[in-house]
Amino acid sequence: MGWAHLAREAGAYDVSFLGRWIPPMLAGAAGEGLFAAGDAALESPGLLVHGVLPLSRKREIFVNTLEEVVFPGLEQFGIDAGPGRAWLSEQSRAGGGGNRR
Secondary structure (H helix, E strand, O other): HHHHHHHHHHHOOOHHHHHHHHHHHHHOOOOOOOHHHHHHHHHOHHHHHHHHOHHHHHHHHHHHHHHHHHHHHHOOOOOHHHHHHHHHHHHHHHHHHOOOO
């Protein structure tokens, strides 16, 4: 969601119903492998030479962005980030997602 679009819609309508749709959106954004136990080849520091982030770094950036930007932003517009936080917690537990600060 674009923040400007969400701000416009929140100014005109009750957007609180969006909270329940956050987990499927996050699942689509994360893809299938982000929280999976990583293959050693996907963690190779040599990937950086080719402009590819190791899987653990991708996961760390994704998680931190959700916690520091996305969830607070949603809450600013009256959208319950609880379902999204629960999804993130489940993914981290199920896949050994680690790298949480």
